[in-house]
Amino acid sequence: MNMKIQHEDPPAAGGGAGSPRPVTSAVFLSEEPSGLNEGASFLQKLSEPELSALREAGTPRQVCAGAGVFHQGDAHSGIWLIERGVVRTFYVSPAGREITLALWTAGHFVGGPEVFGGGTHIWSADAQEDCELLYLTGGRIRGLAETMPRFAICLIEGLVAKGKCYSALVQMLGTRSVTERLAHLLLIFADTSGRPEGNRLVIERKLTHDQLANIVGATRQWVTMTLDKFQKRGLISVGRQQIVVENYDLLRAEARA
Incomplete structure (x- = not known):
């Protein structure tokens, strides 16, 4: 499987009627639509040899539409890079009420924030359509971060983008009707x-x-x-x-x- 890394900045959204249609974007509640796909190209700084090492460290996974990727309460074991398709992250309250946190598309990853493993997932993820994913265990991620400085930087930038996403979601839920x-x-x-x-x-x-x-x-x-x-x-x-x-x-x- 070849990593489908985006090497272009994601196009800005928010243009309204008549604007050029952007590529398929992640979706979550945010005041700034231009930042929705910010994390899709977090691996673009890697060279081809570094991308090859990343591919070799991962395991391709095919996930059918409707199937779970990971579940709330499961032990953290790694992350999934989205090659193709749409993955939804969602939280279910003790009373059974469900809220969708985001819809993630190609170039993004799911499974954080415990990227090195440990702890339990505080939300779930499922495939909204047939997906191709690349699974990286926490141990493999740690090894890549220790031996490949640019990957460590990319990983931090990917986590920053995720942090902005969930901060934007909390702001929208707390300040908008x-x-x-x-x-x-x-x-x-x-x-x-x-x-x-x-x-x-x-x-x-x-x-x-x-x-x-x-x-x-x-x-x-x-x-x-x-x-x-x-x-x-x-x-x-x-x-x-x-x-x-x-x-x-x-x-x-x-x-x-």
Whole structure:
């Protein structure tokens, strides 16, 4: 398996209708959509020989859509580099309530923060579609960090990007109403996977009301009701297979209310 390392800076999101469509991006609640894919190229400083050493240290894993990658409460044993597909990280409360933390795409890794192993996972991860991953044990990661200074720097930068992600998520959950979070999430999906059609943006990721609810911290029923309100006001239109942003500026105003 060849590592599909991104060697270009991820494109900025947030351009609104008519903007060039960016590559598939990670998604999480954040005030700054331009930083969503910041960690996707964390290994780009490695040379080809260093990338080869990284490949040799890892184990390719195929994970089918819907299958778990790791589970909350499991012992930390290493990290998974995403080669292809989308991996969701999520937390389940003692009462059984679930919240999606992020959707990670190619170039990112999951399984931190205990990258050297030890402790237990404080959230879970599952494959949202068929995925190709490269698994690195904590021992292999430590060995690479001790013998390959540039890898150690890359690893730190990857962890910094993850820290920013979860800080942004906490800020959004703590300072924005659930209605604002839903409007903001629709903007993020429009910016990262929106196909322009005139002044409209067709969100090309298939999104269920359950998925949206788990990201913004609401119930499916509330999301259905609020999407209907947005539609009646002309902000969006909702079909069986897609959501279309009809008025980007009004939706952005709703997100900033």
